[in-house]
Amino acid sequence: MFKTVRGMRDLLPVDAERMRHVEQVSRELSKLYGYEEIITPVLETYDLLAAKTSEEIRERMYTFKDLGGRKVAMRPEFTASVARLVASKLRNEPKPMRLFSAGSLYRYDEPQYGRFREFWQANYELFGSSRPEADAEILTLTNDLLTKLGLKNFRFKVGHTGILKGILDQEGLDEAKQDSVRQLLDKKLWEDALTVAREAGVSDNCLAVLESLFETRSENAFKVLENVKDTVQDYGSAVAAVENLWKILELTRDSGAQLDVIVEAGFARGLEYYTGIIFESYIPGLDIALGGGGRYDKLIQLFGGEPIPAVGVAQGIDRIVLALQKQKHPPKTLKERSVVVISVKDESMAKALELSAMLRSSGLPVEVAVMGRSISRAMTDANRRGVAYAVIVGPKELEEKKVVLKDMNKGEQRTIPISSLTEEILTDSK
Numbered sequence: 001m002f003k004t005v006r007g008m009r010d011l012l013p014v015d016a017e018r019m020r021h022v023e024q025v026s027r028e029l030s031k032l033y034g035y036e037e038i039i040t041p042v043l044e045t046y047d048l049l050a051a052k053t054s055e056e057i058r059e060r061m062y063t064f065k066d067l068g069g070r071k072v073a074m075r076p077e078f079t080a081s082v083a084r085l086v087a088s089k090l091r092n093e094p095k096p097m098r099l100f101s102a103g104s105l106y107r108y109d110e111p112q113y114g115r116f117r118e119f120w121q122a123n124y125e126l127f128g129s130s131r132p133e134a135d136a137e138i139l140t141l142t143n144d145l146l147t148k149l150g151l152k153n154f155r156f157k158v159g160h161t162g163i164l165k166g167i168l169d170q171e172g173l174d175e176a177k178q179d180s181v182r183q184l185l186d187k188k189l190w191e192d193a194l195t196v197a198r199e200a201g202v203s204d205n206c207l208a209v210l211e212s213l214f215e216t217r218s219e220n221a222f223k224v225l226e227n228v229k230d231t232v233q234d235y236g237s238a239v240a241a242v243e244n245l246w247k248i249l250e251l252t253r254d255s256g257a258q259l260d261v262i263v264e265a266g267f268a269r270g271l272e273y274y275t276g277i278i279f280e281s282y283i284p285g286l287d288i289a290l291g292g293g294g295r296y297d298k299l300i301q302l303f304g305g306e307p308i309p310a311v312g313v314a315q316g317i318d319r320i321v322l323a324l325q326k327q328k329h330p331p332k333t334l335k336e337r338s339v340v341v342i343s344v345k346d347e348s349m350a351k352a353l354e355l356s357a358m359l360r361s362s363g364l365p366v367e368v369a370v371m372g373r374s375i376s377r378a379m380t381d382a383n384r385r386g387v388a389y390a391v392i393v394g395p396k397e398l399e400e401k402k403v404v405l406k407d408m409n410k411g412e413q414r415t416i417p418i419s420s421l422t423e424e425i426l427t428d429s430k
């Protein structure tokens with residue numbers, strides 16, 4: 001018997017429905033914010049996907065030669081593909097440009113809770129603005145999505161790549177060294193990050209600054225930023241980065257968006273393309289990011305386009321589904337409102353079909369019993385498949401313009417007028 005490849009999952013109906021629900025809410029939100037959907041290929045050239053991602057992702061891409069001898073890879077994220085488009089086909093489109101994508105991504109990660117080799121993201125990218133309102137939009141949009149989905153107590157971990165970069169640039173560290181410091185910070189290996197910096201020859205003052213930064217995290221965002229600004233005062237562009245983060249968070253707060261933010265001065269994300277704010281979202285008790293994003297102002301240029309500033313976020317659909325389950329309110333599945341319509345006799349079949357159409361037109365999912373089975377067998381079958389309501393259509397009840405409605409979960413049934421059937425089911429299943 002064949003099995004799925006390690007790390008790959010079959011999503012059976014309930015799981016598939018939960019995933020599609022999160023995807024659908026993400027898509028609706030993209031429209032509310034003016035993001036247009038694009039669909040890019042799963043397979044891209046290796047060089048595109050490898051540029052400015054991270055060492056870890058580069059090593060974990062599904063890479064192979066196609067039959068034409070091209071080195072290709074399955075996309076580990078959307079950002080590179082969207083940036084490729086913006087640097088090429090969409091080059092002349094007016095800015096700002098807001099683009100949405102949803103679909104599957106591939107990383108050869110070690111499978112564990114919340115970490116899969118095939119996973120799904122809803123991805124939002126905003127091109128053309130380097131202003132704080134663009135960063136604030138990406139944060140607010142993420143906040144709206146998680147709220148709309150019904151998640152509670154989620155938080156944003158926020159930092160700014162410019163803080164560390166400003167310090168390390170001034171200390172003369174090349175990009176490769178800076179990347180390795182960032183990778184270690186991303187893995188929370190603060191000591192190792194300090195060691196790399198020390199061995200790269202940074203000043204003692206710099207080491208002290210870094211050490212203090214790595215320890216700085218708090219819910220009082222503006223207080224932390226004040227402290228951080230003090231700590232990095234000798235590094236001009238690090239100060240500018242702190243001021244930029246301040247502006248973004250201030251704008252978000254003053255807009256009335258209720259964001260629960262923790263500022264972490266030593267926060268780094270693995271990806272190499274970030275140039276500004278970076279953030280991740282979390283719920284309590286689940287130590288994996290539900291989504292992550294940030295500003296990347298140099299990528300389009302690197303891909304051969306004009307310099308175009310950009311900021312974006314990817315929401316991890318699989319992990320949001322896990323978070324909803326953890327907080328015990330997974331979205332109601334359609335099954336919980338589903339109806340089976342069973343005709344007692346052949347002569348009531350046409351009416352059964354008519355009633356099915358009536359119920360569907362109110363948005364209820366309806367199956368018709370099509371196997372010609374006895375009522376009791378049809379009910380057993382409906383029960384086995386988790387159908388919520390049965391409508392039994394018999395000639396006797398029809399004479400009085402009535403049908404039997406059975407609540408399959410409670411096991412209760414009653415005879416009700418056809419005129420109130422839809423309303424009864426809709427109210428009951430709310």
Ligand code: HAM
Nearest residue numbers: 077079115116119289290291292293294312313314316
């Ligand atoms: P990322 O942090 O690599 O960022 O991924 C974003 C989200 O995708 C994560 O927070 C997580 O929810 C989900 N994710 C990542 N890897 C896995 C996995 N192996 N299994 C399940 N879920 C996973 C990016 O991908 C950037 N492209 C985000 C971005 C967009 N930055 C700017 N624009």
